Amino acid sequence: xxxxxxxxxxxxxxxxxxxxxxxxxxxxxxxxxxxxxxxxxxxxxxxxxxxxxxxxxxxxxxxxxxxxxxxxxxxxxxxxxxxxxxxxxxxxxxxxxxxxxxxxxxxxxxxxxxxxxxxxxxxxxxxxxxxxxxxxxxxxxxxxxxxxxxxxxxxxxxxxxxxxxxxxxxxxxxxxxxxxxxxxxxxxxxxxxxxxxxxxxxxxxxxxxxxxxxxxxxxxxxxxxxxxxxxxxxxxxxxxxxxxxxxxxxxxxxxxxxxxxxxxxxxxxxxxxxxxxxxxxxxxxxxxxxxx
Numbered sequence: 457x458x459x460x461x462x463x464x465x466x467x468x469x470x471x472x473x474x475x476x477x478x479x480x481x482x483x484x485x486x487x488x489x490x491x492x493x494x495x496x497x498x499x500x501x502x503x504x505x506x507x508x509x510x511x512x513x514x515x516x517x518x519x520x521x522x523x524x525x526x527x528x529x530x531x532x533x534x535x536x537x538x539x540x541x542x543x544x545x546x547x548x549x550x551x552x553x554x555x556x557x558x559x560x561x562x563x564x565x566x567x568x569x570x571x572x573x574x575x576x577x578x579x580x581x582x583x584x585x586x587x588x589x590x591x592x593x594x595x596x597x598x599x600x601x602x603x604x605x606x607x608x609x610x611x612x613x614x615x616x617x618x619x620x621x622x623x624x625x626x627x628x629x630x631x632x633x634x635x636x637x638x639x640x641x642x643x644x645x646x647x648x649x650x651x652x653x654x655x656x657x658x659x660x661x662x663x664x665x666x667x668x669x670x671x672x673x674x675x676x677x678x679x680x681x682x683x684x685x686x687x688x689x690x691x692x693x694x695x696x697x698x699x700x701x702x703x704x705x706x707x708x709x710x711x712x713x714x715x716x717x718x719x720x721x722x723x724x725x726x727x728x729x730x731x732x733x734x735x736x737x738x739x740x741x742x743x744x745x746x747x748x
Contacts, residue, residue: 459487459737462579462625463534464570464603466558466595467497467543468525469693471534473703474590474631475583477679477686478718478736480532484682487737489534490577492570494599495558496538497521497696499545504698513695520695527692531685535577539569544594559594563605566598568616570606575620581736582607583720586630603628626727626740629720632673638715639666642706645714659705673719675733680716683708 461482465471471479471491479489498518507513512520529536541558553559558566574582584603589596609615611624643663646653679686687704690697697703720736722729729739 459485459581459740460577460579461487461489461581461583461736462492462574462577463489463583464492464494464599466494466585466589466593466599467500468493468521468528469497469500469690469696470596472528472532472686472689472693473697474633475718476528476532476689477682478677478720479534480682480685481677481679482736483533488577489532490537490573490579491529491534492537492539492573493525494539494602495541495543495595497543499543499554500696503696503701504694506698507695509695517695521693524693524695528689531689531692537573539566541566544598546593553594557594559598563601566602567606567609568619570602571610571616572619574606574610574625575623578623580626580740581629582625582627583629583631583736586721586723590631624726627725627729627736628723629675629736630672630723632719632721634666634669635673635719636666636669636671637673638717638719639663641715642711645710646706649710655705659702662702662705672721674722674731675720675736675738676717677720677736678716678734679718680712683711683716 463471463475463479465474482489496518500517500521502510502513509520525536541561542556544553544557544559547553582603585596585600587600589600607625607628611622613622639662643659646655690703722731722733725739727739
């Protein structure tokens with residue numbers, strides 16, 4: 457039985473900061489992984505002042521982010537699809553969303569390409585964000601809404617008949633990689649290993665932020681052997697991830713010892729499974745045929 461994982465993300469680079477080690481782990485097992493990027497990240501700002509391709513970023517951010525995405529894809533080895541929607545940006549001070557952006561496209565229209573991907577790839581597991589988008593970016597919230605809408609539609613033979621034979625996804629997960637127990641475990645491990653470490657002060661803000669979050673993770677995927685690949689994928693998105701990014705604050709050997717997992721919340725399942733899990737495919741044992 458071929459196991460297939462589909463991850464739906466808002467922008468290129470989201471897949472590397474929110475699940476790359478998990479995708480590398482499943483690829484190492486021989487499972488198939490596909491990442492969907494809903495938008496091209498066209499409205500992203502350059503976050504790396506030392507970016508070598510700064511002239512290209514200023515001239516063609518969309519083109520640069522496609523190059524970066526292709527590099528991250530090669531690092532991890534997943535399949536990839538662009539849905540083709542335009543980045544909504546992050547409007548401030550109650551500014552309206554840009555005309556025609558992803559967050560403004562009606563779900564009934566926006567869902568068809570994702571329904572087609574689901575029916576073609578036939579994943580047993582889909583990973584996306586929760587109803588808050590993980591954080592309240594309009595494209596992340598829309599990615600959640602689109603994922604849930606397309607999941608239902610993909611299983612219904614009466615909807616989008618031109619998008620392929622119906623397929624029902626067995627399990628749905630929300631990303632919970634940034635969570636309180638993980639941050640606390642790594643903080644305490646660093647405090648014990650090096651109580652004078654300058655990192656302790658640098659990560660205080662992240663620790664305080666994480667302390668306010670409920671612990672919703674149900675599934676802890678063992679990814680300790682794939683943290684270096686995750687970091688390489690992150691660095692592929694050089695316009696968005698500077699060398700001194702907070703993503704790299706924690707030494708990987710410390711992470712392997714303190715919290716060698718990426719964490720997810722089981723949102724729905726058509727099969728029985730015992731929580732907590734260590735495998736997104738837990739409970740999936742029979743061949744999963746397309747709905748007649």
